[in-house]
Amino acid sequence: xxxxxxxxxxxxxxxxxxxxxxxxxxxxxxxxxxxxxxxxxxxxxxxxxxxxxxxxxxxxxxxxxxxxxxxxxxxxxxxxxxxxxxxxxxxxxxxxxxxxxxxxxxxxxxxxxxxxxxxxxxxxxxxxxxxxxxxxxxxxxxxxxxxxxxxxxxxxxxxxxxxxxxxxxxxxxxxxxxxxxxxxxxxxxxxxxxxxxxxxxxxxxxxxxxxxxxxxxxxxxxxxxxxxxxxxxxxxxxxxxxxxxxxxxxxxxxxxxxxxxxxxxxxxxxxxxxxxxxxxxxxxxxxxxxxxxxxxxxxxxxxxxxxxxxxxxxxxxxxxxxxxxxxxxxxxxxxxxxxxxxxxxxxxxxxxxxxxxxxxxxxxxxxxxxxxxxxxxxxxxxxxxxxxxxxxxxxxxxxxxxxxxxxxxxxxxxxxxx
Numbered sequence: 001x002x003x004x005x006x007x008x009x010x011x012x013x014x015x016x017x018x019x020x021x022x023x024x025x026x027x028x029x030x031x032x033x034x035x036x037x038x039x040x041x042x043x044x045x046x047x048x049x050x051x052x053x054x055x056x057x058x059x060x061x062x063x064x065x066x067x068x069x070x071x072x073x074x075x076x077x078x079x080x081x082x083x084x085x086x087x088x089x090x091x092x093x094x095x096x097x098x099x100x101x102x103x104x105x106x107x108x109x110x111x112x113x114x115x116x117x118x119x120x121x122x123x124x125x126x127x128x129x130x131x132x133x134x135x136x137x138x139x140x141x142x143x144x145x146x147x148x149x150x151x152x153x154x155x156x157x158x159x160x161x162x163x164x165x166x167x168x169x170x171x172x173x174x175x176x177x178x179x180x181x182x183x184x185x186x187x188x189x190x191x192x193x194x195x196x197x198x199x200x201x202x203x204x205x206x207x208x209x210x211x212x213x214x215x216x217x218x219x220x221x222x223x224x225x226x227x228x229x230x231x232x233x234x235x236x237x238x239x240x241x242x243x244x245x246x247x248x249x250x251x252x253x254x255x256x257x258x259x260x261x262x263x264x265x266x267x268x269x270x271x272x273x274x275x276x277x278x279x280x281x282x283x284x285x286x287x288x289x290x291x292x293x294x295x296x297x298x299x300x301x302x303x304x305x306x307x308x309x310x311x312x313x314x315x316x317x318x319x320x321x322x323x324x325x326x327x328x329x330x331x332x333x334x335x336x337x338x339x340x341x342x343x344x345x346x347x348x349x350x351x352x353x354x355x356x357x358x359x360x361x362x363x364x365x366x367x368x369x370x371x372x373x374x375x376x377x378x379x380x381x382x383x384x385x386x387x388x389x390x391x392x393x394x395x396x397x398x399x400x401x402x403x404x405x406x407x408x409x410x411x412x413x414x415x416x417x418x
Contacts, residue, residue: 028071029064029337031056031098031130032091034084034107037076040215041241043269045103048133048320049074050311052100055320057310058303065328068337077107079214084110092118092127097339100323102133102152104214105184109136109143116145123418128339130327132320135263136184137191140367144413147339149346149366151323153288155184155238157407158372159191160199161286162236162261164407165374165400167200172259174206176232178223180213180243188238188263196236206230215242220250228256240264245273252277260284266377268316268387275392283377284399288370289318289354292395294382300354313387319368322351322359340418357404365413372407374400 033052035045049072056070064070073096077083084107091099099115101108111129119126131139131150135158140150153161166172177192179185189210196203207230211217227235235258239247244265251258260283271278289296291314296304307315315321330345331337347363359370381395 026068028069029098030071030073030094030096031100032073032075032087032096034075034077034087034091034099034101034111035103036079037074038078041079041103043272044241044267045076045079047267047269047313047316048102050313051307051315051317051320052132054307054310055324058306058321059324059328065331066335066337070324079104079107081106081110085114088114097125097127098130099127100130100132102131105134105136105139105187106182108134108139109183112139112143112145112148115147119147119418126339126418128343130323132323133317134184136187138183138187140365141412144365144411144415146343146366146415146417149343149361149368151319151326151361151368152317153370153372153407154367155187156191156195156409157369158263158286159188159195159238160407160409161372161374161402162263162284163192163195163199164402165284165286166196166203166234166236166261168400169259172203172234172261174204174230174232175234175236176207176209176227176230176258177205178207178209178227178235178237178239178247179211180239181210182213185210185213185238192236203234206232211239211243213243217243217246220247221254223247224250224254224256227258228254232258234259234261237262237265240267241270242273245270248274248281248283249277252280257281266316268313268385271385271387271392271394272390276394278377278394279379285375285377286372286402287317287375287396288359288372290373290375290396290398291316292381292383292385293354293398296354297356308386312389314385318354322353326351326359326361360404362411365411365415367411369404369408371404372402373398374402 035048037045053072060069075087129148135155137154137156179189330342334341334345349361351359357371375396376399378397380393385392
């Protein structure tokens, strides 16, 4: 009788585990999206979640991936490091094996380091990190890991594009570096200094400032006074979120005319706070595409139309679209939902860009590569920027193309593969 009970318990246990495995293999592919959804950077985090969710929904609308749908699980880290750690552990405990994040390089580094430990200790249960926007260069250099893939160009690549364009602009003679004092801003500053000296020696650096990051600075007037006294005609900045749009507004209020070159100055969330103040000074940013290109191919115009209908705003980044398309292709190529198999399939994979070029995931360091454009903010052209159903009557104008070859840089990554 005792043996029969043991046999029965074993049988029920086997049936339960089989049912769980079947549910996992046929249920949704859950991807935890860890972003700031509260606090001063909430608008940026919500915008990322919007585009991630919509991009995943397009995959689902077309049948999902091998019959399974993608489910985005938003998680609010409130821009706090300890919260990111807590949420990552929760995601893993909940059986989620894919993470995406982009708002804040310090948080991305936290995820990279935590997953490196977890994955090494849990073979067969690995978790894959799809980095959508965190751009500190070290993540695909000395901090590279097999289970991390970056779908945005890194700081060095972006700065290379900016400096390349600045070097051709004869009005740029004296530049002031203005960045946030954390790993990303420090990387931007270091790279900008090196590349200006090497590739644009005629441009003189007349000032260099690191500010307390993440919306803590309310009054930018002291910094604007320094910029004015330096004689700078240009400010080169990696600032994003409130640290960018408060600066732009303060420049307008002060009446100081300088050119602004940056990466995230014109983020959609900030446009609501800046409005036409963005046009007071020339603002040039680098992107993987022109969000207001009325001549984009029909397949992208359909994607754009759906994004506007779902979110109320013009997509500001294309990388989430090709991130999910390449994720889908990797699963189909490997015929597996296992993170390790997907990672191997992603290495060297090519995707498509809006402008007819290609995007390439370099196998050596898991860094995406694509052509970029230098874009100037202007009054409305054929198509304007929408945000939360508000029309800003502004457009992007292409003022320079930056081929992939010009921003393909060496890597120091020495990746250990499982």
